[in-house]
Amino acid sequence: MSDTDTVVSTAAAAVDFLPLQGTDYIEFYVGNAKQAAHFYKTAFGFRSLAYSGPETGVKEKASYAVQQNKLTFVFTTPIKNCAEIEAHLGKHGDGVRMLALRVHDAADAWEQTTRRGGRSYLKPVKMQDEQGEVVMSGIHTYGDTIHLFIERNNYNGAFLPGYKKWESVYNPPSAGLLYVDHCVGNVGWNQMNKWVRFYEAVMGFRNILSFDDKDISTEYSALMSKVMSNGNGFVKFPINEPAEGKKKSQVEEYLDFYNGEGVQHIALATHNIIETVSDLQRRGVEFLKIPASYYDTVLDRVGSIDEDLRPLKELGILIDRDEEGYLLQIFSKPVEDRPTLFFEIIQRKGARSFGKGNFKALFEALEREQEARGNL
Ligand code: FE2
Numbered sequence: 001m002s003d004t005d006t007v008v009s010t011a012a013a014a015v016d017f018l019p020l021q022g023t024d025y026i027e028f029y030v031g032n033a034k035q036a037a038h039f040y041k042t043a044f045g046f047r048s049l050a051y052s053g054p055e056t057g058v059k060e061k062a063s064y065a066v067q068q069n070k071l072t073f074v075f076t077t078p079i080k081n082c083a084e085i086e087a088h089l090g091k092h093g094d095g096v097r098m099l100a101l102r103v104h105d106a107a108d109a110w111e112q113t114t115r116r117g118g119r120s121y122l123k124p125v126k127m128q129d130e131q132g133e134v135v136m137s138g139i140h141t142y143g144d145t146i147h148l149f150i151e152r153n154n155y156n157g158a159f160l161p162g163y164k165k166w167e168s169v170y171n172p173p174s175a176g177l178l179y180v181d182h183c184v185g186n187v188g189w190n191q192m193n194k195w196v197r198f199y200e201a202v203m204g205f206r207n208i209l210s211f212d213d214k215d216i217s218t219e220y221s222a223l224m225s226k227v228m229s230n231g232n233g234f235v236k237f238p239i240n241e242p243a244e245g246k247k248k249s250q251v252e253e254y255l256d257f258y259n260g261e262g263v264q265h266i267a268l269a270t271h272n273i274i275e276t277v278s279d280l281q282r283r284g285v286e287f288l289k290i291p292a293s294y295y296d297t298v299l300d301r302v303g304s305i306d307e308d309l310r311p312l313k314e315l316g317i318l319i320d321r322d323e324e325g326y327l328l329q330i331f332s333k334p335v336e337d338r339p340t341l342f343f344e345i346i347q348r349k350g351a352r353s354f355g356k357g358n359f360k361a362l363f364e365a366l367e368r369e370q371e372a373r374g375n376l
Contacts, residue, residue: 016231017112018204020101023180023235024150025065025072025159026266027098029088033077036094037064040073043283044343045175048168050159054079058162061085065159065166070179071268072159074098088144093338096263098138098146099183101235106151110137118202121146131157139202142187142195142239143261147203175283176276181267181346182227182236182354186254188261192224192241199228199237206231213243215356223251227354238354240264250366253375257338265331265342273328273347274307277315280345286333288365290316301357302326306349320357325350331362339373 030036040046046066053062060082065074076097078085088097103109107124114120118139127134132155138148158165187195199205209227222243229236242249254264270276281287295313299305302321307328312319317330325348332343355362370376 016204018103018109018230020103020230020232020235022070022102023183024100024102024148024152025074025098026096026180026183027063027074027076027100028094029085029092029097030075030077030094031089033062033064033075036075036077037066040066040075041170041172043285044068044280045172045177045283046071046073047171047174048166050157050163051166052160052163056162056164063163065163068174068177071177074159091259092144092262093258093340094336095258095341096145096266098148099141099263100148100150103149103151104153106135106137106149109149109151110139112204113139113202116202117198122148127161129157129161131155131161134160136160141198142185142191143258145185145262172283175279176270176272177268177345178271179269181269181344181348182238183266184225184238184240184264186240186251186258186261186264188255189242191261192226192239195239196226196228199239204231205229205235205237208236209238209353211356211359213245215359223249233352247376248370250363250370253339253370253373256375258340263341265344267329267344267346270345270347273317273330273345274311274315276347277317277330277345278311281315285343287316288331288333288362288369290318290361290365294318294361318355318358318362320351320353320355322351322353324352327351327353327355329355329358331366333369339370339375 046068049067050065052058060080061076061078063074063076110124121140122138124135124137134155135151136148138146141147196207205228207226208229211225213222213224222245223240224243225238225240227238240251242251298319302319317328320327328347330345334340334342
């Protein structure tokens, strides 16, 4: 780690008042949930898990839950008279609405966070069916994004009460995606520190890494970022804000097209990034292209690695090292027509950082895309 990485040793609370067991699920509001679910099965290797909609007694919306290892994504679309989701779609296009976090006690999570200034979205509510019960609560975070707290200590159903098991004859093989490594939010000009304080004060997170515009700038565009982590490190939320550059920041482009703050990318972990990314590319997932020259000098920077460089170069996988080890990562193109949400695929081999050494190569690749859209 270089001296420009600021490790902020904010005193961790002696007792974690919001113990999180990880990400429970991520819910996307989309224009067509049936087709979105099919895309994530086909392109990313998810399997059908559960369904809720008119056939299960929910008249106004339909939701499809899909699963791959510890990842659960839910795609929800309005059917009729569903003003909340319609408004979200009209404003943002397809995007992440719920970052649902697993807790032991959803009532206590709501109590602890709202007492510290969190704005309530959902008071604790117990949902039951013949498979058991789930308690859910929630608070607002940046933009129109929600953190739900999910307590499922006594539930044996497919997903949540109100859903039925989604039986499908079509379940493509897994792409080896395992769990959410981190989930990044883009916030407005000068709003990063406000949300850093929110995660510290309301949710008991710590700022574990910071990047300023000198770390993260290319010739044209710039951003600043702080990485927030919960007590046990299972949940990490980097927060980006735009910074002044010669031309428009990539974060500003996102804010323009999402019409506000929201989730920029979700990083999905794999144990074998070469196999996973080869598979995803065959399935049609599009990734940012990195110039071949990146690979001429990368090993001088990161030292020796276990993998052959050749497949990494062919696939466009990036490499970075910190004092604990190294990591391999790659970024998809946006998965909507708006230049908003995209995915990162990451394999960690000891490193717990976020690929700072790749920012320049990565952002130059992003800018080429931004320029092609006429937004630079
Ligand atoms: Fe990331």
